[in-house]
Amino acid sequence: MKKFHPQPGFVVQAYRFALDPNASQEAALRSHCGAARAAYNWAVGWVTASWWQRKAEESYGVPQDALTQWRPWSLPSLRKAFNAAKHTDPRFAAWWEENSKEAYSTGLANAAAAFDNYARSKNGKRRGKRMGAPRFKSKRKARLACRFTTGTIRVDTDGRHVTLPRLGTLRTHEPTGKLLARVQAGTARILSATVRHERGRWFVAFQAEVKQDIRRVARPGVAVGIDLGIKALAVLADSTGEIRTVDNPRHYERARKQLRRASRVVSRRRGPDRRTGQKPSRRWEKANAQRNKVHHRVANLREDALHKLTTAVAAEYGTIVVEDLNVAGMLRNRRLARRIADAGFGEIRRRLAYKAQRNATRLVAADRWFPSSKTCSGCGVVKAKLPLHVRTYACDACHLVIDRDDNAALNLAALAAAAVPGTGVAADQDAAPAVSKPRGADRKTRTTRPRRKAEAGRAGGATLPHQRQTETRDRPQAEPLTLWR
Template structure:
């Protein structure tokens, strides 16, 4: 009932304009055969046993855990955490229990209190830092693609369910579906583990992290890059950094999606009018700088932190607005007729003309 009430409220707020983001549809009935079984407990006996290997849940009783719950039990014993609810869910052939916990966190400070790092995410390298570090992209989905295709073909040869005729799935289909589900779950778990390790390390080491506000939904519309973009998890990196920087006493700055981080020279500030995606090295015609394209973008993102401090809380760009970030530094003088700088539209304005600075800060 609580989930239904939350769904109705989200639908009503979206319909009335009180909820931002995508349009929320009216809640639909979910069949128990086509959704992951789950149950949420908010009242009753919910506790962790002293041996850290068992939990007690309402109606289900005492359950043995595959992994130790010593971290949660230690916080509960010290009085720094309180369990609000517990959710039992089945996924990937296993049953999982997750707790919603109210935690008292001590104030933390990053290991480098004055460190500023720009993070440019990509497909060739998952992240390129302004410090020069290259984080490899593990490509978990690509590594398991052949096996998942084989499991999918095996599943298609079995007799599956038919909603029109009411036909039930065969036992072989259920076993094949379970194998395919475990393969998908393994890829998701590997991706989540790698992203958590990366974002946790960045949030603990650096005080200020600058990333781009990428249009991930638009990138997924490209059928040639959609699989690689989804496998990398660009939006998940930003989401995890948003709350982990707050936990560790840092801050996350978002560069507007119109900011030309790849087209701007990190040495002199010259902005190229065009830069093809196939050009992996940035060559500045003004100062002669030759640098890796992603490294150049990360240096420009790191430099935005100083401008953000100068502007302060400043103007925040509305999502979906036409307002674009001011081009930093000088603009290249040699241009083809009809081209424009990355921060403008139409013809190129005079050299002295500037536009508003646009930043977005994550909370």
């Protein structure tokens, strides 16, 4: 599918609304999403059939020139082959006319993207974890989704309905005034719409080209360092020396008792069994829906809290410094995995990235190996080791005693002035990675001496107010930041 490039001064933004479809509309939605899955499976089978055929011919000693030709997986090729096969293929001939052509285009586009990612990953041109060949999507596990790019796609003028191809007019659970006002004013143009079933509800997301309005932050000259944690979700320390703490709401921990009770009820009902073909009872379905309701509420509360936190931070500070955490590696710790997943460290950085761009805020990502917790925020001494259970940082050089998380946040805030793209010390979100480490180097933290005043000024810019004190004292702190009430 051709990638869309917005006009200068415009950005592509999504507007998502919950739907309230009736019984017939929900059946049509499920039919379209099922058609997308069927088209995806057909494309995967059609392309990989030539792979297996060539492999079989090679085992029989067929020459290389006489082998079956590779089948292309580009979207135009898949569309042409599917349009020729849908009239005679028994899997589609009887019902393909019931759905919009966009449903089948969705599945074919997803298959083309999956094969492209697989090829680029195999050739070493794709970053991240290696991807395997595309596989068939299960009817039981596949996520229900369908995208519309052509036809009648609009937000109705009453502000409570949307119109989609073949599906007609659907009522929304919430008003669509935000997008409708922009469309009527001529500052937004709808490009596509995607319907998706998540957490027991149907949603529609409109992709729109919107005129970008730069929002001026409250304190453009202030930098803030954000240290994420479990006990406190985030500790915010700005360049003026002010420290604020965002308490961790622990939504999943609070709902565990309710979830245990709901799961116990589900386990006592007659559930489905794929081995014997047993279907679930009505009581099991009702109990399972009640348990899913608790899960959905926890997910919604977490999403709401993270949105409020990231929006408040991006709207206040001119520079934001975050850590480059290895969240996937942290989740391997069986003692902390549940609490780390409940906090949503990865989501905080992802949302700060696009919200900072919207507010013209500078986002700096500290190097993953930067010792923010082991470095003294007063004199710059770096400790070789600081176990996780030690929650108070005590400097042996300047005798500063400070909370571990507050110390890390202050070091991150001071790092904003020394951020140079590509140095490996601190870099912008889209900066080039640092050069590889020299031979014999490692990532161990070693003890360093206190830095002089001149060195501190060169390394971190202006000296922060908290860096002038060299002894333990009670520093006034702001009230804990609460953003989800």
